[in-house]
Amino acid sequence: MQKVVSISLNGNSYQLEEPGYEQLRAYLERADSRLKDSPDRAEVMADLEQAISEKCRATLSPHKTVVNTVEVERIISEMGPVESPDGKTADAGAEGATASSGASQGFTPPPRKRLYQIREGAMLSGVCNGIAAYLNVDVTWVRLAFVLLTIFTGVWIVVYLVMMCIVPVAYTAEDRAAAFGMPFNTEELISRAKKNFESFGHQYRWRREWRRQQRHWNRQFRHMNEQLRVATANAAPIASGAGRVISGVLVPIAAIVNAVIFVAFILAIFSLVTQHSIFGWDLPHHMPWWVGIVGLALAYSVIASVLRIARHSSHPGSYHPGWGALYGLLWLGSTVLLFWAAYTFFPGVHELVDQLMWAANLTATTISETIV
């Protein structure tokens, strides 16, 4: 039994077996990306669909309503690779003109290596798997690189998520072959990403909605700001003075806390890797340890970004000092609260703090000894 996908080609509906559908989709997508600079793109695409549609119709009869995968493969190989006559597509060996009217010639130009997500053996989405295939290295190294980069610069988790959205998934055997075979074509990737993004936008209209919402928020925020400025204008001398003092005290504290959190984070990763638990706190059942690492990295980047905001805002001059003080106090309060909660509820954190104290003590003693 095969799952069937209904498609419309130039206004005619056909039923294709799913693997066949995937191959046809890949073929048309590739054709479209090849023609992206051609002024005839729309017309050629319509012509191709029309031709495919006719070929599909020829395979059907009153007692056969589905185009099977073998037939789709034959049709694609008959169509041949799409080439823009305006040049730029002269990939070595991808010549359609010489295709000697046989199906054996195949339509796939010699495997061009492309970046894909490979779901087989993937841990999350197959991004690392795809990169490994592309770079021809062991997937473990790629994963390790990603994790390390994420640890040191939180943005890499975002890079991963973005790649998850824009890098195409290798569905067909042909895609998978391509994932292992050519110089990576950035142009195509970008155009594909753009297209995906566009279709996403078309489907959900979320972008416009989002912008509207944003404008609304902006207006509200400005309004609030204005009111606050008026309100604080009278008490300005005292408030700003107090604000400056508070920010002045908070900046160095923020830096220290930042460093402590970073060390704690590194230790947490270490304990996760060596003992598969964070300071004695076991991960939820069935959760692999690397998920924990990703979670930790995420938590760290969130905390770090909050810290950064707090630090920037408490920097006198850049914002209204009153705001800086407010942010700073909020941040300090929440940090203390978090720390207290961690200290109380996780024995591991308790231990860690003790260890840190001990280490600090040791360092202090050593330093004082060397000085004396």
Add this chain to the structure above:
Amino acid sequence: MDPTEKLAPIRKGLLEFVILKIVAGDKVYVADMLKLLGPTEFATQEGTLYPLLSKLRREELVDYEWQESDAGPPRKYYKLTAKGRTQLSTLNDYWKNLNRTLAEFGN
């Protein structure tokens, strides 16, 4: 050395010329063009032909008209334009010159 492989770029370049020659006769449908080219050295496929025809149409060398077919939707039948005819005769002359030059160099 495979001679067909050596001259592949030339055949590819000549395809446009060949197409102009084909559409110079009666109005032609793409499937018929392919059938015509199939047994020759210029055998090609839709993936190559459609983009080429669209380009020729943009350059106003060929044009098409829709014609009803008994099976399925109307089809595009291509024909040569006046501009295309001029272009074709220029190409023909040039091709003859090339042949003459080749012949002059002996066998």
